[in-house]
Amino acid sequence: MALLIMKLAVVYIIRNYEIDVCEDTNIKVEASLMDFVLDFEMFGIEALVLVVFSLLLYILLRKNANYWKWRNVPFEKPWPFIGNVLDVVLLRKNMAILMGDLYSKYSNERYFGVWIFTVPHLVIRCPELLKQILVKDFVHFIDRSVQCNESVDAFSANMMFFSKDKKWKFIRTKTTSMFSSGKLKYIFPQLQLIAKNMISFISKRNNKSIYTADLAQKFSTEIICSVAFGIDAHSFQDNDTLFTKVGKDVFKPNLKNSAVSATYFCKSYLVDILRLKFVDTRIEKFLTTTFMGIIGERQSMPTKRRDLVDLMADFRNKYKLKDHEVSAQAAQFFLAGYETTSSTVTFALYEIASNQDVQDKLREEINNNLNDEEEFSYNAIMSMCYLHKVALETLRKYPVLPFLGRTCTRDYQIPNSNVIIEKGTSVFIPLTGLHWDPKHFPNPQKFDPDRFSEENIRARHPYCYLPFGEGQRACIGERIALISIKLGLAHLVKNFKLELEKGTEVPKFSANWN
Numbered sequence: 260m261a262l263l264i265m266k267l268a269v270v271y272i273i274r275n276y277e278i279d280v281c282e283d284t285n286i287k288v289e290a291s292l293m294d295f296v297l298d299f300e301m302f303g304i305e306a307l308v309l310v311v312f313s314l315l316l317y318i319l320l321r322k323n324a325n326y327w328k329w330r331n332v333p334f335e336k337p338w339p340f341i342g343n344v345l346d347v348v349l350l351r352k353n354m355a356i357l358m359g360d361l362y363s364k365y366s367n368e369r370y371f372g373v374w375i376f377t378v379p380h381l382v383i384r385c386p387e388l389l390k391q392i393l394v395k396d397f398v399h400f401i402d403r404s405v406q407c408n409e410s411v412d413a414f415s416a417n418m419m420f421f422s423k424d425k426k427w428k429f430i431r432t433k434t435t436s437m438f439s440s441g442k443l444k445y446i447f448p449q450l451q452l453i454a455k456n457m458i459s460f461i462s463k464r465n466n467k468s469i470y471t472a473d474l475a476q477k478f479s480t481e482i483i484c485s486v487a488f489g490i491d492a493h494s495f496q497d498n499d500t501l502f503t504k505v506g507k508d509v510f511k512p513n514l515k516n517s518a519v520s521a522t523y524f525c526k527s528y529l530v531d532i533l534r535l536k537f538v539d540t541r542i543e544k545f546l547t548t549t550f551m552g553i554i555g556e557r558q559s560m561p562t563k564r565r566d567l568v569d570l571m572a573d574f575r576n577k578y579k580l581k582d583h584e585v586s587a588q589a590a591q592f593f594l595a596g597y598e599t600t601s602s603t604v605t606f607a608l609y610e611i612a613s614n615q616d617v618q619d620k621l622r623e624e625i626n627n628n629l630n631d632e633e634e635f636s637y638n639a640i641m642s643m644c645y646l647h648k649v650a651l652e653t654l655r656k657y658p659v660l661p662f663l664g665r666t667c668t669r670d671y672q673i674p675n676s677n678v679i680i681e682k683g684t685s686v687f688i689p690l691t692g693l694h695w696d697p698k699h700f701p702n703p704q705k706f707d708p709d710r711f712s713e714e715n716i717r718a719r720h721p722y723c724y725l726p727f728g729e730g731q732r733a734c735i736g737e738r739i740a741l742i743s744i745k746l747g748l749a750h751l752v753k754n755f756k757l758e759l760e761k762g763t764e765v766p767k768f769s770a771n772w773n
């Protein structure tokens with residue numbers, strides 16, 4: 260290109276002018292031997308730097324590509340820089356499907372190695388080894404592998420999900436009481452009211468069909484706002500409330516959210532270099548202002564709720580916590596509970612509408628458990644076996660958080676092997692692989708709640724089904740999620756016959772990292 264421009268310039272000048280050297284010309288074009296030596300040296304240094312750099316890069320890439328080979332771990336051959344996630348980067352598969360496929364490919368192994376970009380991950384397949392890692396040898400795997408930079412994103416770093424070691428222990432112990440069965444019984448009437456509001460909302464639509472994902476999002480917004488913020492978000496009155504908008508924004512499958520989710524798997528340097536935040540500043544501000552406002556109101560007008568708001572207000576005074584440390588916990592429950600609950604309700608409704616035999620059986624159980632006010636008591640919801648099986652089967656077929664991750668925090672020798680998992684290594688547990696493994700769940704794509712009969716549960720290894728994780732870092736909201744999902748489904752099936760509208764697509768996991 261440069262040559263072409265030069266040639267054009269010369270042709271243009273020569274065609275139009277005669278050129279000669281005059282007296283004023285003071286730049287002599289001379290080339291001394293010294294200049295050539297100097298030029299050669301310059302070129303030589305650049306070439307040398309280039310060669311050394313290429314060599315170092317080659318050595319590093321080779322060392323990284325041999326990471327699992329040198330440790331005697333079966334592995335999937337990686338691409339330079341991309342590792343094994345080319346299909347994900349090209350949006351041909353999402354991470355959940357890719358890991359499910361690799362899980363099937365290494366069907367004879369207890370574990371295998373992969374690279375997510377340049378970061379080696381150990382994928383665990385064997386349920387017994389999972390039990391060791393998640394429970395028995397938990398002290399070696401306390402932290403989640405997700406990365407978060409406290410100096411850039413102090414808000415997320417203070418959430419239970421992202422926090423590490425001692426900070427995590429502190430937050431978890433202090434908030435566990437929020438999720439006891441006593442607390443659950445206490446808030447049950449609020450949850451029932453939300454389910455009834457959902458039914459009135461549908462009834463007002465006069466038999467017009469409903470987009471279930473939207474309905475489920477409204478339902479879960481109401482539940483989480485009530486649990487975490489102690490407020491009514493008015494989702495069944497307005498079109499989209501601020502809270503529903505926030506939930507949709509955080510989980511919208513776009514490039515930015517995918518990039519942020521992708522860092523889940525990368526070492527912290529990428530999060531540091533790109534100064535990535537899990538929660539957008541705008542959303543952080545909204546959640547903090549709302550929660551701190553509610554705490555302020557409660558201080559002037561105390562209630563007897565003893566919920567998260569009261570608990571956090573006490574902690575703020577007792578431990579001298581900053582605003583973002585306090586509100587991070589409420590935001591945490593909103594972010595962890597909103598999408599998971601709403602997706603599970605959506606998938607359950609799809610399966611109930613697709614399988615009329617399941618729906619009939621479910622309706623029969625539900626009608627047998629109504630009280631005189633045509634409502635469900637806490638005990639009735641807890642005792643409905645088939646409803647429980649429908650919820651569990653939905654979470655098997657659609658594990659809405661499709662993988663668990665842990666970082667090895669102390670070198671760990673895999674039992675019955677010579678393999679040492681080094682401190683800092685990310686360990687990855689693909690729930691799609693386990694839940695869709697025909698060895699554990701024959702004909703896995705069939706929706707069959709009876710897989711969760713007592714007899715079938717006994718016949719399986721308990722660690723091949725982990726929708727809420729396991730061990731000390733398992734989902735803290737499991738009980739509240741299950742009771743809300745079951746209550747919502749019970750009210751819907753009691754009141755309506757569910758059918759798929761013509762052209763309804765088979766739901767699939769969104770085409771991003773989640």
Ligand code: HEM
Nearest residue numbers: 419420592595596599600660727728729732733734736740
């Ligand atoms: C269907 C609904 C839900 C599903 C499937 C789900 C699933 C999960 C999973 C798989 C984990 C990771 C567990 C592990 O690493 O072993 C998790 C963590 C967590 N979940 Fe849930 N979740 C749901 C609802 C909720 C709700 C409603 C809340 C709160 C109100 C919640 C709060 C949390 C928190 C705080 C953590 C982090 C726990 C810790 O690090 O100690 N989740 N959840």
